[in-house]
Amino acid sequence: MDHHHKQENHKGHSHSHTPKITSLNKAFIIGIVLNLGYVVFQVIIGININSLSLLSDAGHNFLDVAGLALAMLAFKLSSSKASEKYTYGYKKSSILISLLNSVILLISIGAIGYEAIFRFQNPQPIPGKIIAIVATVGILINGISAFMFFKDKEKDINVKSAFLHLASDALVSLGLVVGGILIHYTHLYWIDPLLSLIVCFVIIASTWSLLKDSLRLSLDGVPDTVDLNEIKMQILKIDGVKDFQHLHVWAISTTQNAMTGHLVVSANLSNIEIENIKNKIKHELEHLNIHHSTIETNFTIPENC
Structure with missing residues:
Protein backbone atom coordinates (compact mmCIF):
# COMPACT_ATOMS: atom_id res chain seq x y z
CA MET A 1 0.00 0.00 0.00
CA ASP A 2 1.50 3.25 -1.11
CA HIS A 3 1.09 5.78 1.67
CA HIS A 4 2.15 9.38 1.87
CA HIS A 5 1.86 11.27 5.14
CA LYS A 6 2.37 14.92 5.74
CA GLN A 7 1.14 17.24 8.46
CA GLU A 8 0.70 20.89 7.78
CA ASN A 9 -0.14 23.57 10.32
CA HIS A 10 -2.14 26.42 8.93
CA LYS A 11 -0.67 29.79 9.90
CA GLY A 12 -3.30 31.99 8.38
CA HIS A 13 -3.65 34.09 5.27
CA SER A 14 -3.47 37.84 5.03
CA HIS A 15 -7.26 37.87 4.80
CA SER A 16 -7.78 36.09 8.12
CA HIS A 17 -11.40 35.79 9.22
CA THR A 18 -10.64 35.70 12.93
CA PRO A 19 -12.96 38.23 14.62
CA LYS A 20 -11.12 41.42 15.51
CA ILE A 21 -11.94 42.77 18.95
CA THR A 22 -8.69 44.50 19.83
CA SER A 23 -10.34 47.69 21.11
CA LEU A 24 -12.26 46.19 24.05
CA ASN A 25 -9.68 46.71 26.81
CA LYS A 26 -10.97 50.24 27.48
CA ALA A 27 -14.56 48.96 27.56
CA PHE A 28 -13.66 46.41 30.25
CA ILE A 29 -11.86 49.04 32.36
CA ILE A 30 -14.70 51.58 32.07
CA GLY A 31 -17.28 48.88 32.86
CA ILE A 32 -15.38 47.72 35.95
CA VAL A 33 -14.84 51.26 37.30
CA LEU A 34 -18.45 52.38 36.72
CA ASN A 35 -20.00 49.25 38.22
CA LEU A 36 -17.64 49.12 41.19
CA GLY A 37 -18.51 52.74 41.97
CA TYR A 38 -22.21 51.85 41.72
CA VAL A 39 -21.74 48.93 44.12
CA VAL A 40 -20.23 51.27 46.73
CA PHE A 41 -23.13 53.71 46.16
CA GLN A 42 -25.69 50.91 46.63
CA VAL A 43 -24.05 49.66 49.82
CA ILE A 44 -23.96 53.14 51.40
CA ILE A 45 -27.61 53.86 50.56
CA GLY A 46 -28.74 50.33 51.42
CA ILE A 47 -27.18 50.50 54.89
CA ASN A 48 -28.59 53.97 55.56
CA ILE A 49 -32.19 52.99 54.68
CA ASN A 50 -31.86 49.36 55.87
CA SER A 51 -32.83 48.05 52.44
CA LEU A 52 -32.10 44.35 51.91
CA SER A 53 -33.05 44.62 48.23
CA LEU A 54 -30.35 47.21 47.52
CA LEU A 55 -27.75 45.32 49.54
CA SER A 56 -28.51 42.00 47.81
CA ASP A 57 -28.41 43.72 44.42
CA ALA A 58 -25.08 45.28 45.41
CA GLY A 59 -23.76 41.79 46.12
CA HIS A 60 -25.02 40.64 42.72
CA ASN A 61 -23.37 43.61 41.03
CA PHE A 62 -20.09 42.97 42.84
CA LEU A 63 -20.05 39.41 41.47
CA ASP A 64 -20.60 40.88 38.02
CA VAL A 65 -17.66 43.25 38.52
CA ALA A 66 -15.56 40.18 39.32
CA GLY A 67 -16.95 38.57 36.16
CA LEU A 68 -15.88 41.58 34.09
CA ALA A 69 -12.40 41.39 35.58
CA LEU A 70 -12.20 37.69 34.67
CA ALA A 71 -13.43 38.42 31.15
CA MET A 72 -10.78 41.12 30.74
CA LEU A 73 -8.16 38.63 31.94
CA ALA A 74 -9.38 36.12 29.37
CA PHE A 75 -9.28 38.80 26.68
CA LYS A 76 -5.61 39.47 27.47
CA GLU A 115 -33.50 36.49 49.00
CA ALA A 116 -36.77 37.02 47.09
CA ILE A 117 -38.34 33.87 48.56
CA PHE A 118 -37.22 34.87 52.05
CA ARG A 119 -38.79 38.30 51.65
CA PHE A 120 -42.04 36.74 50.42
CA GLN A 121 -42.27 35.04 53.80
CA ASN A 122 -41.05 38.03 55.75
CA PRO A 123 -41.99 41.26 53.89
CA GLN A 124 -40.32 44.33 55.34
CA PRO A 125 -41.37 47.97 54.91
CA ILE A 126 -38.92 49.67 52.57
CA PRO A 127 -38.76 53.21 51.10
CA GLY A 128 -39.80 52.52 47.53
CA LYS A 129 -39.00 56.00 46.22
CA ILE A 130 -35.33 55.88 47.23
CA ILE A 131 -34.98 52.35 45.85
CA ALA A 132 -36.42 53.49 42.51
CA ILE A 133 -34.00 56.43 42.34
CA VAL A 134 -30.94 54.28 43.12
CA ALA A 135 -32.07 51.62 40.64
CA THR A 136 -32.50 54.26 37.92
CA VAL A 137 -28.84 55.13 38.32
CA GLY A 138 -28.11 51.40 37.93
CA ILE A 139 -30.02 51.25 34.65
CA LEU A 140 -27.94 54.12 33.25
CA ILE A 141 -24.61 52.69 34.38
CA ASN A 142 -25.30 49.13 33.27
CA GLY A 143 -26.95 50.26 30.06
CA ILE A 144 -23.93 52.36 29.08
CA SER A 145 -21.55 49.55 30.02
CA ALA A 146 -23.53 46.91 28.11
CA PHE A 147 -23.68 49.13 25.02
CA MET A 148 -19.87 49.17 24.86
CA PHE A 149 -19.89 45.38 24.39
CA PHE A 150 -22.99 45.05 22.20
CA LYS A 151 -21.40 45.15 18.73
CA ASP A 152 -18.74 42.52 19.61
CA LYS A 153 -20.86 40.16 21.70
CA GLU A 154 -21.13 37.52 18.95
CA LYS A 155 -17.38 37.53 18.22
CA ASP A 156 -16.19 36.16 21.55
CA ILE A 157 -17.98 34.17 24.24
CA ASN A 158 -16.35 36.21 27.02
CA VAL A 159 -17.53 39.45 25.45
CA LYS A 160 -20.99 37.88 25.24
CA SER A 161 -20.68 36.93 28.89
CA ALA A 162 -19.76 40.51 29.83
CA PHE A 163 -22.71 41.84 27.82
CA LEU A 164 -25.12 39.40 29.49
CA HIS A 165 -23.79 40.30 32.94
CA LEU A 166 -24.38 44.00 32.34
CA ALA A 167 -27.70 43.55 30.54
CA SER A 168 -28.95 41.35 33.38
CA ASP A 169 -27.91 44.03 35.88
CA ALA A 170 -29.91 46.59 33.90
CA LEU A 171 -32.94 44.27 33.99
CA VAL A 172 -32.60 43.80 37.73
CA SER A 173 -32.36 47.58 38.17
CA LEU A 174 -35.45 48.05 35.99
CA GLY A 175 -37.31 45.57 38.16
CA LEU A 176 -36.26 47.49 41.26
CA VAL A 177 -37.44 50.76 39.71
CA VAL A 178 -40.87 49.32 38.93
CA GLY A 179 -41.06 47.65 42.32
CA GLY A 180 -39.93 50.80 44.12
CA ILE A 181 -42.60 52.93 42.39
CA LEU A 182 -45.37 50.41 43.08
CA ILE A 183 -44.31 49.98 46.67
CA HIS A 184 -44.20 53.74 47.18
CA TYR A 185 -47.81 54.18 46.03
CA THR A 186 -49.41 50.89 47.14
CA HIS A 187 -47.32 49.80 50.16
CA LEU A 188 -47.60 46.22 48.85
CA TYR A 189 -44.14 45.07 49.89
CA TRP A 190 -44.46 41.60 48.36
CA ILE A 191 -44.23 43.21 44.87
CA ASP A 192 -40.47 43.61 45.19
CA PRO A 193 -39.62 39.89 45.68
CA LEU A 194 -42.11 38.95 42.95
CA LEU A 195 -40.33 41.17 40.43
CA SER A 196 -36.99 39.80 41.57
CA LEU A 197 -38.12 36.24 40.80
CA ILE A 198 -39.40 37.26 37.36
CA VAL A 199 -36.08 38.92 36.57
CA CYS A 200 -34.25 35.78 37.76
CA PHE A 201 -36.11 33.63 35.23
CA VAL A 202 -35.33 36.11 32.44
CA ILE A 203 -31.62 36.05 33.30
CA ILE A 204 -31.53 32.25 33.54
CA ALA A 205 -33.02 31.97 30.05
CA SER A 206 -30.24 34.12 28.59
CA THR A 207 -27.43 32.60 30.68
CA TRP A 208 -28.27 28.95 30.04
CA SER A 209 -27.10 29.07 26.43
CA LEU A 210 -23.85 30.74 27.53
CA LEU A 211 -23.26 27.95 30.05
CA LYS A 212 -23.91 25.26 27.44
CA ASP A 213 -21.64 26.94 24.87
CA SER A 214 -18.73 27.40 27.26
CA LEU A 215 -19.09 23.86 28.66
CA ARG A 216 -19.12 22.37 25.15
CA LEU A 217 -16.03 24.34 24.11
CA SER A 218 -14.17 23.37 27.29
CA LEU A 219 -14.82 19.72 26.35
CA ASP A 220 -13.46 20.33 22.82
CA GLY A 221 -16.90 20.20 21.27
CA VAL A 222 -17.59 21.66 17.85
CA PRO A 223 -18.16 25.45 18.08
CA ASP A 224 -21.53 26.88 17.03
CA THR A 225 -19.86 28.83 14.22
CA VAL A 226 -18.62 25.65 12.53
CA ASP A 227 -20.64 23.24 10.36
CA LEU A 228 -18.84 19.91 9.86
CA ASN A 229 -21.04 18.90 6.94
CA GLU A 230 -20.38 22.22 5.20
CA ILE A 231 -16.61 21.82 5.71
CA LYS A 232 -16.58 18.34 4.17
CA MET A 233 -18.89 19.36 1.33
CA GLN A 234 -16.71 22.32 0.34
CA ILE A 235 -13.52 20.25 0.51
CA LEU A 236 -14.99 17.46 -1.64
CA LYS A 237 -15.79 20.03 -4.35
CA ILE A 238 -12.07 20.70 -4.87
CA ASP A 239 -10.58 18.91 -7.91
CA GLY A 240 -8.35 15.99 -6.99
CA VAL A 241 -9.99 15.27 -3.63
CA LYS A 242 -11.31 11.72 -3.41
CA ASP A 243 -12.49 11.88 0.19
CA PHE A 244 -11.96 13.73 3.46
CA GLN A 245 -12.27 11.70 6.66
CA HIS A 246 -11.35 11.65 10.36
CA LEU A 247 -12.58 15.24 10.59
CA HIS A 248 -12.21 16.80 14.04
CA VAL A 249 -12.85 20.43 14.96
CA TRP A 250 -12.40 22.13 18.32
CA ALA A 251 -11.90 25.60 19.78
CA ILE A 252 -8.41 26.82 20.65
CA SER A 253 -9.89 29.93 22.22
CA THR A 254 -13.20 31.75 22.18
CA THR A 255 -12.30 33.27 18.79
CA GLN A 256 -10.08 30.67 17.07
CA ASN A 257 -10.85 27.13 15.92
CA ALA A 258 -8.62 24.23 14.91
CA MET A 259 -9.16 21.20 12.67
CA THR A 260 -7.51 17.89 11.83
CA GLY A 261 -8.47 15.55 8.99
CA HIS A 262 -7.38 12.91 6.49
CA LEU A 263 -7.24 14.05 2.88
CA VAL A 264 -7.61 11.20 0.38
CA VAL A 265 -6.23 11.86 -3.12
CA SER A 266 -5.32 9.89 -6.24
CA ALA A 267 -2.05 7.96 -6.03
CA ASN A 268 -0.76 9.45 -9.28
CA LEU A 269 -0.72 13.06 -8.06
CA SER A 270 2.62 14.80 -7.66
CA ASN A 271 3.72 16.51 -4.45
CA ILE A 272 3.19 19.91 -6.07
CA GLU A 273 -0.38 19.01 -7.04
CA ILE A 274 -1.07 17.79 -3.50
CA GLU A 275 0.30 21.03 -2.05
CA ASN A 276 -1.94 23.03 -4.39
CA ILE A 277 -4.97 21.05 -3.21
CA LYS A 278 -4.03 21.71 0.41
CA ASN A 279 -3.66 25.42 -0.25
CA LYS A 280 -7.15 25.47 -1.77
CA ILE A 281 -8.51 23.61 1.24
CA LYS A 282 -6.90 26.06 3.66
CA HIS A 283 -8.35 28.95 1.70
CA GLU A 284 -11.84 27.44 2.03
CA LEU A 285 -11.29 26.77 5.73
CA GLU A 286 -10.59 30.47 6.31
CA HIS A 287 -14.15 31.18 5.15
CA LEU A 288 -15.55 28.40 7.36
CA ASN A 289 -14.17 29.72 10.69
CA ILE A 290 -11.17 27.37 10.82
CA HIS A 291 -7.99 29.26 11.69
CA HIS A 292 -5.51 26.42 12.32
CA SER A 293 -5.53 23.10 10.45
CA THR A 294 -3.50 19.91 10.36
CA ILE A 295 -4.08 17.77 7.27
CA GLU A 296 -2.81 14.22 6.82
CA THR A 297 -2.60 13.01 3.22
CA ASN A 298 -3.39 9.43 2.25
CA PHE A 299 -3.48 7.69 -1.12
CA THR A 300 -5.93 5.05 0.05
CA ILE A 301 -9.22 5.53 1.86
CA PRO A 302 -8.62 5.09 5.61
CA GLU A 303 -10.99 3.05 7.76
CA ASN A 304 -13.71 5.02 9.50
CA CYS A 305 -12.90 6.40 12.97
Whole structure:
Protein backbone atom coordinates (compact mmCIF):
# COMPACT_ATOMS: atom_id res chain seq x y z
CA MET A 1 0.00 0.00 0.00
CA ASP A 2 1.50 3.25 -1.11
CA HIS A 3 1.09 5.78 1.67
CA HIS A 4 2.15 9.38 1.87
CA HIS A 5 1.86 11.27 5.14
CA LYS A 6 2.37 14.92 5.74
CA GLN A 7 1.14 17.24 8.46
CA GLU A 8 0.70 20.89 7.78
CA ASN A 9 -0.14 23.57 10.32
CA HIS A 10 -2.14 26.42 8.93
CA LYS A 11 -0.67 29.79 9.90
CA GLY A 12 -3.30 31.99 8.38
CA HIS A 13 -3.65 34.09 5.27
CA SER A 14 -3.47 37.84 5.03
CA HIS A 15 -7.26 37.87 4.80
CA SER A 16 -7.78 36.09 8.12
CA HIS A 17 -11.40 35.79 9.22
CA THR A 18 -10.64 35.70 12.93
CA PRO A 19 -12.96 38.23 14.62
CA LYS A 20 -11.12 41.42 15.51
CA ILE A 21 -11.94 42.77 18.95
CA THR A 22 -8.69 44.50 19.83
CA SER A 23 -10.34 47.69 21.11
CA LEU A 24 -12.26 46.19 24.05
CA ASN A 25 -9.68 46.71 26.81
CA LYS A 26 -10.97 50.24 27.48
CA ALA A 27 -14.56 48.96 27.56
CA PHE A 28 -13.66 46.41 30.25
CA ILE A 29 -11.86 49.04 32.36
CA ILE A 30 -14.70 51.58 32.07
CA GLY A 31 -17.28 48.88 32.86
CA ILE A 32 -15.38 47.72 35.95
CA VAL A 33 -14.84 51.26 37.30
CA LEU A 34 -18.45 52.38 36.72
CA ASN A 35 -20.00 49.25 38.22
CA LEU A 36 -17.64 49.12 41.19
CA GLY A 37 -18.51 52.74 41.97
CA TYR A 38 -22.21 51.85 41.72
CA VAL A 39 -21.74 48.93 44.12
CA VAL A 40 -20.23 51.27 46.73
CA PHE A 41 -23.13 53.71 46.16
CA GLN A 42 -25.69 50.91 46.63
CA VAL A 43 -24.05 49.66 49.82
CA ILE A 44 -23.96 53.14 51.40
CA ILE A 45 -27.61 53.86 50.56
CA GLY A 46 -28.74 50.33 51.42
CA ILE A 47 -27.18 50.50 54.89
CA ASN A 48 -28.59 53.97 55.56
CA ILE A 49 -32.19 52.99 54.68
CA ASN A 50 -31.86 49.36 55.87
CA SER A 51 -32.83 48.05 52.44
CA LEU A 52 -32.10 44.35 51.91
CA SER A 53 -33.05 44.62 48.23
CA LEU A 54 -30.35 47.21 47.52
CA LEU A 55 -27.75 45.32 49.54
CA SER A 56 -28.51 42.00 47.81
CA ASP A 57 -28.41 43.72 44.42
CA ALA A 58 -25.08 45.28 45.41
CA GLY A 59 -23.76 41.79 46.12
CA HIS A 60 -25.02 40.64 42.72
CA ASN A 61 -23.37 43.61 41.03
CA PHE A 62 -20.09 42.97 42.84
CA LEU A 63 -20.05 39.41 41.47
CA ASP A 64 -20.60 40.88 38.02
CA VAL A 65 -17.66 43.25 38.52
CA ALA A 66 -15.56 40.18 39.32
CA GLY A 67 -16.95 38.57 36.16
CA LEU A 68 -15.88 41.58 34.09
CA ALA A 69 -12.40 41.39 35.58
CA LEU A 70 -12.20 37.69 34.67
CA ALA A 71 -13.43 38.42 31.15
CA MET A 72 -10.78 41.12 30.74
CA LEU A 73 -8.16 38.63 31.94
CA ALA A 74 -9.38 36.12 29.37
CA PHE A 75 -9.28 38.80 26.68
CA LYS A 76 -5.61 39.47 27.47
CA LEU A 77 -4.65 35.79 27.79
CA SER A 78 -6.25 34.96 24.44
CA SER A 79 -3.52 36.99 22.71
CA SER A 80 -0.70 35.25 24.58
CA LYS A 81 2.24 33.89 22.61
CA ALA A 82 3.08 30.21 22.25
CA SER A 83 5.84 28.62 24.32
CA GLU A 84 7.53 25.23 24.53
CA LYS A 85 5.15 24.12 27.28
CA TYR A 86 2.02 25.89 25.94
CA THR A 87 2.18 25.63 22.16
CA TYR A 88 -1.09 27.56 21.78
CA GLY A 89 -0.21 30.04 24.52
CA TYR A 90 -2.98 30.57 27.08
CA LYS A 91 -5.76 30.86 24.52
CA LYS A 92 -7.76 27.99 26.05
CA SER A 93 -8.03 29.93 29.30
CA SER A 94 -10.56 32.23 27.63
CA ILE A 95 -12.94 29.26 27.31
CA LEU A 96 -12.43 28.15 30.91
CA ILE A 97 -13.01 31.69 32.16
CA SER A 98 -16.22 31.98 30.14
CA LEU A 99 -17.43 28.78 31.84
CA LEU A 100 -16.53 30.22 35.26
CA ASN A 101 -18.29 33.46 34.35
CA SER A 102 -21.53 31.72 33.46
CA VAL A 103 -21.42 29.74 36.71
CA ILE A 104 -20.84 32.95 38.70
CA LEU A 105 -23.82 34.56 37.00
CA LEU A 106 -26.07 31.61 37.84
CA ILE A 107 -24.87 31.64 41.45
CA SER A 108 -25.68 35.34 41.73
CA ILE A 109 -29.13 34.65 40.30
CA GLY A 110 -29.60 31.93 42.90
CA ALA A 111 -28.71 34.39 45.65
CA ILE A 112 -31.28 36.88 44.37
CA GLY A 113 -33.93 34.16 44.12
CA TYR A 114 -33.23 32.96 47.67
CA GLU A 115 -33.50 36.49 49.00
CA ALA A 116 -36.77 37.02 47.09
CA ILE A 117 -38.34 33.87 48.56
CA PHE A 118 -37.22 34.87 52.05
CA ARG A 119 -38.79 38.30 51.65
CA PHE A 120 -42.04 36.74 50.42
CA GLN A 121 -42.27 35.04 53.80
CA ASN A 122 -41.05 38.03 55.75
CA PRO A 123 -41.99 41.26 53.89
CA GLN A 124 -40.32 44.33 55.34
CA PRO A 125 -41.37 47.97 54.91
CA ILE A 126 -38.92 49.67 52.57
CA PRO A 127 -38.76 53.21 51.10
CA GLY A 128 -39.80 52.52 47.53
CA LYS A 129 -39.00 56.00 46.22
CA ILE A 130 -35.33 55.88 47.23
CA ILE A 131 -34.98 52.35 45.85
CA ALA A 132 -36.42 53.49 42.51
CA ILE A 133 -34.00 56.43 42.34
CA VAL A 134 -30.94 54.28 43.12
CA ALA A 135 -32.07 51.62 40.64
CA THR A 136 -32.50 54.26 37.92
CA VAL A 137 -28.84 55.13 38.32
CA GLY A 138 -28.11 51.40 37.93
CA ILE A 139 -30.02 51.25 34.65
CA LEU A 140 -27.94 54.12 33.25
CA ILE A 141 -24.61 52.69 34.38
CA ASN A 142 -25.30 49.13 33.27
CA GLY A 143 -26.95 50.26 30.06
CA ILE A 144 -23.93 52.36 29.08
CA SER A 145 -21.55 49.55 30.02
CA ALA A 146 -23.53 46.91 28.11
CA PHE A 147 -23.68 49.13 25.02
CA MET A 148 -19.87 49.17 24.86
CA PHE A 149 -19.89 45.38 24.39
CA PHE A 150 -22.99 45.05 22.20
CA LYS A 151 -21.40 45.15 18.73
CA ASP A 152 -18.74 42.52 19.61
CA LYS A 153 -20.86 40.16 21.70
CA GLU A 154 -21.13 37.52 18.95
CA LYS A 155 -17.38 37.53 18.22
CA ASP A 156 -16.19 36.16 21.55
CA ILE A 157 -17.98 34.17 24.24
CA ASN A 158 -16.35 36.21 27.02
CA VAL A 159 -17.53 39.45 25.45
CA LYS A 160 -20.99 37.88 25.24
CA SER A 161 -20.68 36.93 28.89
CA ALA A 162 -19.76 40.51 29.83
CA PHE A 163 -22.71 41.84 27.82
CA LEU A 164 -25.12 39.40 29.49
CA HIS A 165 -23.79 40.30 32.94
CA LEU A 166 -24.38 44.00 32.34
CA ALA A 167 -27.70 43.55 30.54
CA SER A 168 -28.95 41.35 33.38
CA ASP A 169 -27.91 44.03 35.88
CA ALA A 170 -29.91 46.59 33.90
CA LEU A 171 -32.94 44.27 33.99
CA VAL A 172 -32.60 43.80 37.73
CA SER A 173 -32.36 47.58 38.17
CA LEU A 174 -35.45 48.05 35.99
CA GLY A 175 -37.31 45.57 38.16
CA LEU A 176 -36.26 47.49 41.26
CA VAL A 177 -37.44 50.76 39.71
CA VAL A 178 -40.87 49.32 38.93
CA GLY A 179 -41.06 47.65 42.32
CA GLY A 180 -39.93 50.80 44.12
CA ILE A 181 -42.60 52.93 42.39
CA LEU A 182 -45.37 50.41 43.08
CA ILE A 183 -44.31 49.98 46.67
CA HIS A 184 -44.20 53.74 47.18
CA TYR A 185 -47.81 54.18 46.03
CA THR A 186 -49.41 50.89 47.14
CA HIS A 187 -47.32 49.80 50.16
CA LEU A 188 -47.60 46.22 48.85
CA TYR A 189 -44.14 45.07 49.89
CA TRP A 190 -44.46 41.60 48.36
CA ILE A 191 -44.23 43.21 44.87
CA ASP A 192 -40.47 43.61 45.19
CA PRO A 193 -39.62 39.89 45.68
CA LEU A 194 -42.11 38.95 42.95
CA LEU A 195 -40.33 41.17 40.43
CA SER A 196 -36.99 39.80 41.57
CA LEU A 197 -38.12 36.24 40.80
CA ILE A 198 -39.40 37.26 37.36
CA VAL A 199 -36.08 38.92 36.57
CA CYS A 200 -34.25 35.78 37.76
CA PHE A 201 -36.11 33.63 35.23
CA VAL A 202 -35.33 36.11 32.44
CA ILE A 203 -31.62 36.05 33.30
CA ILE A 204 -31.53 32.25 33.54
CA ALA A 205 -33.02 31.97 30.05
CA SER A 206 -30.24 34.12 28.59
CA THR A 207 -27.43 32.60 30.68
CA TRP A 208 -28.27 28.95 30.04
CA SER A 209 -27.10 29.07 26.43
CA LEU A 210 -23.85 30.74 27.53
CA LEU A 211 -23.26 27.95 30.05
CA LYS A 212 -23.91 25.26 27.44
CA ASP A 213 -21.64 26.94 24.87
CA SER A 214 -18.73 27.40 27.26
CA LEU A 215 -19.09 23.86 28.66
CA ARG A 216 -19.12 22.37 25.15
CA LEU A 217 -16.03 24.34 24.11
CA SER A 218 -14.17 23.37 27.29
CA LEU A 219 -14.82 19.72 26.35
CA ASP A 220 -13.46 20.33 22.82
CA GLY A 221 -16.90 20.20 21.27
CA VAL A 222 -17.59 21.66 17.85
CA PRO A 223 -18.16 25.45 18.08
CA ASP A 224 -21.53 26.88 17.03
CA THR A 225 -19.86 28.83 14.22
CA VAL A 226 -18.62 25.65 12.53
CA ASP A 227 -20.64 23.24 10.36
CA LEU A 228 -18.84 19.91 9.86
CA ASN A 229 -21.04 18.90 6.94
CA GLU A 230 -20.38 22.22 5.20
CA ILE A 231 -16.61 21.82 5.71
CA LYS A 232 -16.58 18.34 4.17
CA MET A 233 -18.89 19.36 1.33
CA GLN A 234 -16.71 22.32 0.34
CA ILE A 235 -13.52 20.25 0.51
CA LEU A 236 -14.99 17.46 -1.64
CA LYS A 237 -15.79 20.03 -4.35
CA ILE A 238 -12.07 20.70 -4.87
CA ASP A 239 -10.58 18.91 -7.91
CA GLY A 240 -8.35 15.99 -6.99
CA VAL A 241 -9.99 15.27 -3.63
CA LYS A 242 -11.31 11.72 -3.41
CA ASP A 243 -12.49 11.88 0.19
CA PHE A 244 -11.96 13.73 3.46
CA GLN A 245 -12.27 11.70 6.66
CA HIS A 246 -11.35 11.65 10.36
CA LEU A 247 -12.58 15.24 10.59
CA HIS A 248 -12.21 16.80 14.04
CA VAL A 249 -12.85 20.43 14.96
CA TRP A 250 -12.40 22.13 18.32
CA ALA A 251 -11.90 25.60 19.78
CA ILE A 252 -8.41 26.82 20.65
CA SER A 253 -9.89 29.93 22.22
CA THR A 254 -13.20 31.75 22.18
CA THR A 255 -12.30 33.27 18.79
CA GLN A 256 -10.08 30.67 17.07
CA ASN A 257 -10.85 27.13 15.92
CA ALA A 258 -8.62 24.23 14.91
CA MET A 259 -9.16 21.20 12.67
CA THR A 260 -7.51 17.89 11.83
CA GLY A 261 -8.47 15.55 8.99
CA HIS A 262 -7.38 12.91 6.49
CA LEU A 263 -7.24 14.05 2.88
CA VAL A 264 -7.61 11.20 0.38
CA VAL A 265 -6.23 11.86 -3.12
CA SER A 266 -5.32 9.89 -6.24
CA ALA A 267 -2.05 7.96 -6.03
CA ASN A 268 -0.76 9.45 -9.28
CA LEU A 269 -0.72 13.06 -8.06
CA SER A 270 2.62 14.80 -7.66
CA ASN A 271 3.72 16.51 -4.45
CA ILE A 272 3.19 19.91 -6.07
CA GLU A 273 -0.38 19.01 -7.04
CA ILE A 274 -1.07 17.79 -3.50
CA GLU A 275 0.30 21.03 -2.05
CA ASN A 276 -1.94 23.03 -4.39
CA ILE A 277 -4.97 21.05 -3.21
CA LYS A 278 -4.03 21.71 0.41
CA ASN A 279 -3.66 25.42 -0.25
CA LYS A 280 -7.15 25.47 -1.77
CA ILE A 281 -8.51 23.61 1.24
CA LYS A 282 -6.90 26.06 3.66
CA HIS A 283 -8.35 28.95 1.70
CA GLU A 284 -11.84 27.44 2.03
CA LEU A 285 -11.29 26.77 5.73
CA GLU A 286 -10.59 30.47 6.31
CA HIS A 287 -14.15 31.18 5.15
CA LEU A 288 -15.55 28.40 7.36
CA ASN A 289 -14.17 29.72 10.69
CA ILE A 290 -11.17 27.37 10.82
CA HIS A 291 -7.99 29.26 11.69
CA HIS A 292 -5.51 26.42 12.32
CA SER A 293 -5.53 23.10 10.45
CA THR A 294 -3.50 19.91 10.36
CA ILE A 295 -4.08 17.77 7.27
CA GLU A 296 -2.81 14.22 6.82
CA THR A 297 -2.60 13.01 3.22
CA ASN A 298 -3.39 9.43 2.25
CA PHE A 299 -3.48 7.69 -1.12
CA THR A 300 -5.93 5.05 0.05
CA ILE A 301 -9.22 5.53 1.86
CA PRO A 302 -8.62 5.09 5.61
CA GLU A 303 -10.99 3.05 7.76
CA ASN A 304 -13.71 5.02 9.50
CA CYS A 305 -12.90 6.40 12.97
